[in-house]
Amino acid sequence: MTVPESTKESHTDVLIVGAGPAGLMLANWLSRFNIKTRIVDKRGTKVFSGQADGLQCRTLEILDSFDFGHRVWRESNHMLEICLWNPDETGTIRRSDRIPDTIPGISHFQQVVLHQGRIERFFLDSIKEHSDIVVERGVLPTSFQFDQAKAADFGDYPIAVTLRTLSDEEATPQQRLQHQKTEDGQRSTSDGLFRSNLAADDTDDLIRAAKNGDHSRPVETVRAKFMVGCDGAHSWVRRQLGFKLEGDSTDYIWGVLDIVPITDFPDVRQRCAIHSANSGSVMIIPRENKLVRLYIQLQSTDVKDGAKVDRSHITPEVILKSAQQIMHPYKLDYSYCDWWTAYQIGQRVGDAFSLQERVFLAGDAVHTHSPKAGQGMNISMQDTFNLGWKIAHVVNGYSSGSILKTYESERRQVAQDLIAFDHRFSRLFSGRPAKDVMDEEGVSMEEFKRAFEKGNEFASGIAVNYGASVIVAKESxxxxxxxxxxxxxxxxxxxxxxxxxxxxxxxxxxxxxxxxxxxxxxxxxxxxxxxxxxxxxxxxxxxxxxxxxxxxxxxxxxxxxxxxxxxxxxxxxxxxxxxxxxxxxxxxxxxxxxxxxxxxxxxxxxxxxxxxxxxxxxxxxxxxxxxxxxxxxxxxxxxxxxxxxxxxxxxxxxxxxxxxxxxxxxxxxxxxxxxxxxxxxxxxxxxxxx
Amino acid sequence: MTVPESTKESHTDVLIVGAGPAGLMLANWLSRFNIKTRIVDKRGTKVFSGQADGLQCRTLEILDSFDFGHRVWRESNHMLEICLWNPDETGTIRRSDRIPDTIPGISHFQQVVLHQGRIERFFLDSIKEHSDIVVERGVLPTSFQFDQAKAADFGDYPIAVTLRTLSDEEATPQQRLQHQKTEDGQRSTSDGLFRSNLAADDTDDLIRAAKNGDHSRPVETVRAKFMVGCDGAHSWVRRQLGFKLEGDSTDYIWGVLDIVPITDFPDVRQRCAIHSANSGSVMIIPRENKLVRLYIQLQSTDVKDGAKVDRSHITPEVILKSAQQIMHPYKLDYSYCDWWTAYQIGQRVGDAFSLQERVFLAGDAVHTHSPKAGQGMNISMQDTFNLGWKIAHVVNGYSSGSILKTYESERRQVAQDLIAFDHRFSRLFSGRPAKDVMDEEGVSMEEFKRAFEKGNEFASGIAVNYGASVIVAKESxxxxxxxxxxxxxxxxxxxxxxxxxxxxxxxxxxxxxxxxxxxxxxxxxxxxxxxxxxxxxxxxxxxxxxxxxxxxxxxxxxxxxxxxxxxxxxxxxxxxxxxxxxxxxxxxxxxxxxxxxxxxxxxxxxxxxxxxxxxxxxxxxxxxxxxxxxxxxxxxxxxxxxxxxxxxxxxxxxxxxxxxxxxxxxxxxxxxxxxxxxxxxxxxxxxxxx
Structure with a gap:
């Protein structure tokens, strides 16, 4: 391997790896404290459509505390009611219940939906307003060293990371946007699975490309007081620390369509959980700009015993067809598809969240789960909302390092609760409805409704209760x-x-x-x-x-x-x-x-x-x-x-x-x-x- | 006089003269219709501080209908309560009443305060978002012709106006901003009276300068279907039409200070009407950014029988001293003054609002009055809010010209009501409080309170009731x-x-x-x-x-x-x-x-x-x-x-x-x-x- 001829060296207080919601929330906190911060992302552009979309009322409270909650509130679709649809005695789906989407009185906000790209935009605007921090895109960490001897002094820089810059081509996802039909009238079928958990991790390829690439591209060694890995389920930072995600996958494959629906289904602008008798389930999430997101169980593609899914079988047409079967006798079609993807349901949580309170992991790097409950983006942002002020108070000399230990004690519990919630919820959702009380293999729709109602409190984000610590005086x-x-x-x-x-x-x-x-x-x-x-x-x-x-x-x-x-x-x-x-x-x-x-x-x-x-x-x-x-x-x-x-x-x-x-x-x-x-x-x- | 060597000629649907609140509201409406619009203003820059600040709840409803009411609502100071202060039996001021500032239930907004410069900024942002219309600053109309023969056809251009461009120097007001003390510790005393009605009109000077200026500067003849004069109390457009403002002045001179107050007066963050026994009156308008506006009666400078005011006698120190006398025994001082001015109270209304429904006047060009009731900017914006869609519907061929006649019938009545309200209100405010029921020269504080309460409905802007017309089917x-x-x-x-x-x-x-x-x-x-x-x-x-x-x-x-x-x-x-x-x-x-x-x-x-x-x-x-x-x-x-x-x-x-x-x-x-x-x-x- 060729050693770059010259390597720039620099110092920073905090190095953030990954500029998704978790990384941006952290940069946003640090922008309020004048903390020297670098934030890098291997992708060349931010997210533009699709991805996560649900925002808990607690998340809105947090964004409001940074003075841009109102931007979300104004642009988002507000979800007020959940309609449950189940098979009746003839096996035809019918509306069986209506429940409020957010428990009344729990917050002065309610759950809303707005795509991740807009949330990231609001963060970027907020960071720019309060600091000179800029997201460095197409920039990749390729090596990591940690100097134990320096870890005890919070004024010192125990972390050394090599950053390399990708070419524009390498940094740009191959996923094309598909905002219209192709010219021959076929729907576009570009790779909606690009960021899905059905796709392989490309980090190693990118590192190789960066190392073998043009040697005139900058190589930099950053020495940092703190580093935070907000770099997703395949976290490079986590790998450097040798930490693991623990948990497993299911055999359930679900597809996602973001479309402007053409339908006679009466509740397409409500959040719906639809269990068909034998064709699987659909969850409807109405969105901004006339869009509706459909989470659709793909029975034909379910895998058995951990076999690999054949991704080529998953297309928007296949996903739509599954939805049409589940929602029969109602009609469903679309002219406009904004985004699509598919994923395999699984739940995993990190075995550790921090290396000596100097390197931290947050977001998908320490918890992955199915997206339907609308939790992912929220819990990820809340991880670094918990961490950001603590790092800042230590860097600025306001606090001792003892407060940093509370990050893992507080957030690992939340991640475990999330995983447990999702485990239960996704199985109830993917299961076939019970035909009657004697049908033990089927899922009781009464049980599902109770789980949904109970889940709503968890899903609001309000229920989080941090344990006793140096900053929570629970003891009486x-x-x-x-x-x-x-x-x-x-x-x-x-x-x-x-x-x-x-x-x-x-x-x-x-x-x-x-x-x-x-x-x-x-x-x-x-x-x-x-x-x-x-x-x-x-x-x-x-x-x-x-x-x-x-x-x-x-x-x-x-x-x-x-x-x-x-x-x-x-x-x-x-x-x-x-x-x-x-x-x-x-x-x-x-x-x-x-x-x-x-x-x-x-x-x-x-x-x-x-x-x-x-x-x-x-x-x-x-x-x-x-x-x-x-x-x-x-x-x-x-x-x-x-x-x-x-x-x-x-x-x-x-x-x-x-x-x-x-x-x-x-x-x-x-x-x-x-x-x-x-x-x-x-x-x-x-x-x-x- | 030298004739410019080349004169550009162009056509526009609507020419707006003046880019204050009335002109900007009109441009904003037209930006929603893709109407070809020019908007010119003789000043080189927009307003940055001071000037009008009160926003009625009706104005907030209107701004909200253009999707930026929330920007005002968030940044403004909300006024909830009015406190009335009167002399007690010993002649010392005391709080006699509290009344709600906005009548509860009248609107989903309440009256707020934010300085004119921010409102203009929001208009400019909104216009930019929806159109290519740009305010042309330092541009002055210098001649006007109207072709009667073309007035009947709304597709034709009966108006011809010569526009000349001022040099930067000519277009920039001499008024310096005074955001801090000068270096020798004296408070800055630059000319706060620049835009006051105590200052002479400089339009003719500017026209002369423009005509005698550098002949390389552009001269343009604009042919327009419609022209709207939003060019203030000294309206050049009004003069071209030969229309008059009718009404008169009083002998009362009031000063205005925008300061961060240092005081032990308990209600400095409430709207207050303070009548002292013998020293005159103060109105307090709490504002955004810790600022407070004080309207202060200047007894020492009151003029008699229309004599000219000696402007050199009016300084922030003189105004503050008057306030201190009125508010005694409470202390009042400041370190920071954002803006100041003074004005002579008077009420005037235009004798006509339109020339053949092709040239219109709006805002201060057809109604002037005292600023204390917080009406000026509101009524001005509402004039062109009334007019804008009507012009657009006629230009776009949706409607016959008959709807344009309703502008004068609807808005002249509002102007007359405003003038009558201000006439009564300002006299009650400037008068000495009655010592007892036998004191016929003094103003009864009970009457003042009733006027205040009744005035609140008018001042909300909600009470406006347009008469029967082709677009108001009142007849039953x-x-x-x-x-x-x-x-x-x-x-x-x-x-x-x-x-x-x-x-x-x-x-x-x-x-x-x-x-x-x-x-x-x-x-x-x-x-x-x-x-x-x-x-x-x-x-x-x-x-x-x-x-x-x-x-x-x-x-x-x-x-x-x-x-x-x-x-x-x-x-x-x-x-x-x-x-x-x-x-x-x-x-x-x-x-x-x-x-x-x-x-x-x-x-x-x-x-x-x-x-x-x-x-x-x-x-x-x-x-x-x-x-x-x-x-x-x-x-x-x-x-x-x-x-x-x-x-x-x-x-x-x-x-x-x-x-x-x-x-x-x-x-x-x-x-x-x-x-x-x-x-x-x-x-x-x-x-x-x-």
């Missing part, structure tokens, strides 16, 4: 455990809140201007921890006294907020204190509260965006957040919320000591220095003049 | 008037609807996918008339029969829909039929209804976006549109809605003859031709691939 005083190092919660002060889950959102009003906000809108993904104080009714003198006490401690010269706020930054830049009192709004003035709750800045005056109230709005009802959180307005509670909106701690309104104990276990004291002066420059930056 | 059968040529309404079929007002919006569900939509979201500004059929409960056989009858007539080969649809365009491209039945949704299938209500296309199948239902949604409540519109679900009603969302006609569900009569009086039959084939190409254009 009552348990009597622990050595006093770690903060303890008093969950009984907010019985509607699950410590470890994302904080549910209800509307509150700004004290100063009466504007209603969903609480989550106040918890933008900007890297801040939040202490949210719910002091109860402030007309009760005891409650106001506790606020005075807490305010004095928070404002103290050595308070945990001052201790951990980076030098020269505003006092709210790492730990932001928000207040939601129990109302009524008109009984209190902002300036009745101590300054810690509405910091003063000599350039911009009082901060009017920290104190809120649980009260009736003029136009948008009453959020009843005290009732919904189970907080007694006579007594109150305080919470600590992570930068990713998960609840860390619940305790007494004025339990300054326990709050401080929480942060003290993992945060890094900053140099003492003036604070509060960064404010005006940030105002000026915000003032839009065009 | 009961009146017995008319000669049978014009359609008559049956207002009793929808008692909650005012014919002539914009249709109120409530949520309805899509029949095919259960998604809730605000009715107005279905009425996008794309130039379509709508027939909205409210058939009542379709489980009642009589109601379904009437739908069958109406469907058959609408689908007939010579139906009014076919007659007026442009050749080769989809059947819904000029008159769209929407249905909202009374529910329940699950009792009906889309395909139970005749094809006229959900047109079939051979490339894209059935249209699933035409039939809606008044029913409970899973996540967003029940719109109760039948109750709100006063339609009996046993009987139903039909409506015709203008392309600008105003109600034209209310009648029986199946009164095809009267619907046809309505359109027959002003629409132009199109050549017979195939329809329905434009559909697929438009689908493909919509499919986003990146």
């Amino acid at each position: 005083e009552a348990s009597g455990k622990g050595d006093g190092t770690y903060a303890k919660s008093k969950p009984q002060l907010a019985r509607g809140i699950d410590i470890g889950k994302r904080i549910p959102s209800f509307k509150v009003l700004n004290q100063s201007d009466a504007r209603p906000w969903h609480l989550q809108e106040l918890l933008k993904s900007n890297g801040r921890w939040r202490v949210i104080v719910f002091p109860g009714e402030l007309t009760t003198p005891r409650n106001m006294e506790r606020m005075q006490d807490l305010g004095a401690k928070l404002a103290g010269p050595d308070s945990f907020i001052r201790r951990y706020t980076p030098t020269g930054q505003p006092i709210d830049s790492l730990i932001e204190v928000l207040t939601v009192h129990a109302g009524p709004r008109t009984a209190v003035e902002l300036l009745d509260l101590p300054e810690a709750f509405h910091p003063y800045d000599k350039e911009s005056g009082w901060d009017y965006w920290k104190v809120f109230v649980d009260d009736q709005s003029y136009h948008e009802g009453h959020g009843h957040i005290y009732v919904n959180y189970g907080i007694n307005p006579d007594h109150g509670a305080s919470m600590i919320i992570r930068p990713d909106q998960y609840v860390s701690w619940v305790g007494e309104v004025d339990d300054y000591a326990e709050m401080s104990r929480f942060f003290d276990t993992f945060m890094t004291p900053q140099l003492a220095g003036e604070t509060g002066n960064g404010e005006l420059s940030s105002i000026l930056a915000e003032v839009k003049v065009d | 059968e009961a009146s017995g008037k008319g000669d049978g040529t014009y359609a008559k309404s049956k207002p009793q079929l929808a008692r909650g609807i005012d014919i002539g007002k914009r249709i109120p919006s409530f949520k309805v569900l899509n029949q095919s996918d259960a998604r809730p939509w605000h009715l107005q979201e279905l009425l996008k500004s794309n130039g379509r008339w709508r027939v909205i059929v409210f058939p009542g409960e379709l489980t009642t056989p009589r109601n379904m029969e009437r739908m069958q009858d109406l469907g058959a007539k609408l689908a007939g080969p010579d139906s009014f829909i076919r007659r007026y649809t442009p050749t080769g365009q989809p059947i819904d491209s000029l008159i769209e039929v929407l249905t909202v039945h009374a529910g329940p949704r699950t009792a009906v299938e889309l395909l139970d209804l005749p094809e006229a209500f959900h047109p079939y296309d051979k490339e894209s199948g059935w249209d699933y976006w035409k039939v809606f239902v008044d029913d409970q949604s899973y996540h967003e409540g029940h719109g109760h549109i039948y109750v709100n519109y006063g339609i009996n679900p046993d009987h139903g009603a039909s409506m015709i809605i203008r392309p600008d969302q105003y109600v034209s006609w209310v009648g029986e569900v199946d009164d095809y003859a009267e619907m046809s009569r309505f359109f027959d009086t002003f629409m132009t039959p199109q050549l017979a031709g195939e329809t329905g084939n434009g559909e697929l190409s438009s689908i493909l254009a919509e499919v986003k691939v990146d």
Whole structure:
């Protein structure tokens, strides 16, 4: 092998391999922290059509926290209802049930559908708006070295990766887009299986091509503090680490068509699960731009005992024909097909997610499963949504490395739950409906419906509940455990809140201007921890006294907020204190509260965006957040919320000591220095003049 | 005077003079119709800060109909509450009342504040997205000719205007932006009065400069079918027509400061009307980006008997000092001033709005008044929102010219109402508060409050009610008037609807996918008339029969829909039929209804976006549109809605003859031709691939 004549060398904080949803979410987080980041992808272009499309309500909450949830919400198709279709006594399919697609009340968003290419576009726009990070396409890592000796110091660069650049030709998938019939009137049959799990991995071919290619192409050695493999089911990064995906495949093959349907089937704009008597199942996912996605069981191509599938037998015509049989007596056809593919159902999860908290795996690199439940893109993005702020806080010296261990403990559990869910769900879906209660081989449609309903909570993404850790204080005083190092919660002060889950959102009003906000809108993904104080009714003198006490401690010269706020930054830049009192709004003035709750800045005056109230709005009802959180307005509670909106701690309104104990276990004291002066420059930056 | 050596000559459908909000709204409408449009502005740049800022809920509805209302909604400051501050018995100001800023229930938007520069940016983006129209800046009309002989034929070009281009220097206002203190610590005092009505008009100077300037600069004669003067209070177009603004000025001078306030005044983030005992009044308008606008009465500079104001006496320091006196004992100061100005209060309205329906005036060119009520930018945009589709329909040959006469009849009334409102309101605002009931010179604060509350309805923009005309069928059968040529309404079929007002919006569900939509979201500004059929409960056989009858007539080969649809365009491209039945949704299938209500296309199948239902949604409540519109679900009603969302006609569900009569009086039959084939190409254009 020829050694390149000159190899460039460079340093970066974080190297991201793979620019799909997981990689882009991570780059997007890092764009908010000014972290030196490289992101490379072996493909020459982003995804344009097809691929993943379902977006959980939790994913929408997350995208909204980055200020582009509304772009998804506006462009996507909203799915409201699921219709179940089963054979009747004559074997003809009929609608047997309607259930809501998103459980009412679970989130202020509902599940929607928009193709992966648009989501990636929104990420790219967001990254560009906040940083100089650019996705390097057609760039491939070809070697990896890890220096154990450097792994203990988070300021050092233990990772060395060689990056090579592909030619345009090598980097461009052979898959042609097929937006119209070919000229002879045949439907185009280009290879829809290109990214399918029925296709072989081309990474080694690409590496070989890159190494044997034109020696004038750049070769670069990147030294990195962190590397994250977001490089899919065939992850090159995972292979370097020697980690494995564990699990297995089924014999079920499913096809996918994205078409503008021409049909008399009445529910083609609803999400449908259709079980035919003997021809297999179809799932309908209505999409944006008049498109409908059909997941179609391909009985004729099912493989037995792990035999290889003959890909040449799978064409859009074959897939359509299966759908027509399943949906008989309704007619189904199309003129326009946007995309198609097929895949073999299987479930696998990674045996490890990280190498010494310096190299991480995320997304399909650590969990693969069938796409029908609309989970893949969501869980992948949520992996790096969990990881991104932790890496950034360590790189920036805000936190000790201990918080990085929680990535694997938190996300591996989610991956295992996902795989278990998909295992059960896909078998119920691919099975033949039972003819009657005596038909033990068949799938009971009642059982299927129950699984669907139960699955909906999991599928919303809201059910995720992270275990106890240095950043989730689940243990309560009552348990009597622990050595006093770690903060303890008093969950009984907010019985509607699950410590470890994302904080549910209800509307509150700004004290100063009466504007209603969903609480989550106040918890933008900007890297801040939040202490949210719910002091109860402030007309009760005891409650106001506790606020005075807490305010004095928070404002103290050595308070945990001052201790951990980076030098020269505003006092709210790492730990932001928000207040939601129990109302009524008109009984209190902002300036009745101590300054810690509405910091003063000599350039911009009082901060009017920290104190809120649980009260009736003029136009948008009453959020009843005290009732919904189970907080007694006579007594109150305080919470600590992570930068990713998960609840860390619940305790007494004025339990300054326990709050401080929480942060003290993992945060890094900053140099003492003036604070509060960064404010005006940030105002000026915000003032839009065009 | 030197004659330019060569003069270019060109033709355009519409020439717009002035690229402020009125001109941009018009260009924006025309961008949706592929109308050949020129838009010129004498200034070299758009507005960047200051100027108008208040946006009525009706304006938000309109911007939303062009798909960028959400950009305003997200960036703007929302105003929820108005606080009234008056002197107490000791003469100290105190909060006397709180009232909602927008009347609850009046609209699905509420009044917000965002500076004119951003609104103009959104218009420019929207125009660019839909057309090749570009604002030509630093371009000035210098002569005007009108050929009477050509005025009768709407295909001809009766207007000739010479356009000259200014040098960059001439076109750039001298007003410097003042985003920070000057280096010696003094506040910058550049001329905030540049665009104020205290400044002289510079149009003639600019014309002189353009004519005497470099002769190599282009001179062009534009021949236009239509010209619209959106060129402000000193309108050059108005002068060419010889029209006048009628009305007068007051002696009141007010100053304006856009600042980030440093204050202990508790309501600085609320809209406030503050009447001091003896120092004058302040109005507070909280804005985006921590800014607050203060309108401040300048007592020391009030002029008497029409004397000229000495502009040099008006500085930000003088204005601030007045505010400090009025708001005493509260403190007020600032470090950052974004913009300032001052103006003299007066009210004027144009004596005519159009020359033979070929040259029109809009915006400040036909109505000027004081800015405090936040009306100016709104009424200006609504002028051309009224005019734009009418010009487009005439240019494109859809309609006879008769609809153009309604511009003046509809908008002059609005201008007069505005002027009357402002006259009363500004005098109440500038007057000294009455000390007691015996104080007849003072203004009663009770009267002021009542005026404020009543003013709120007017200020929302919702109250506008257009008079009877060829496109507003107010006359009812009961009146017995008319000669049978014009359609008559049956207002009793929808008692909650005012014919002539914009249709109120409530949520309805899509029949095919259960998604809730605000009715107005279905009425996008794309130039379509709508027939909205409210058939009542379709489980009642009589109601379904009437739908069958109406469907058959609408689908007939010579139906009014076919007659007026442009050749080769989809059947819904000029008159769209929407249905909202009374529910329940699950009792009906889309395909139970005749094809006229959900047109079939051979490339894209059935249209699933035409039939809606008044029913409970899973996540967003029940719109109760039948109750709100006063339609009996046993009987139903039909409506015709203008392309600008105003109600034209209310009648029986199946009164095809009267619907046809309505359109027959002003629409132009199109050549017979195939329809329905434009559909697929438009689908493909919509499919986003990146």
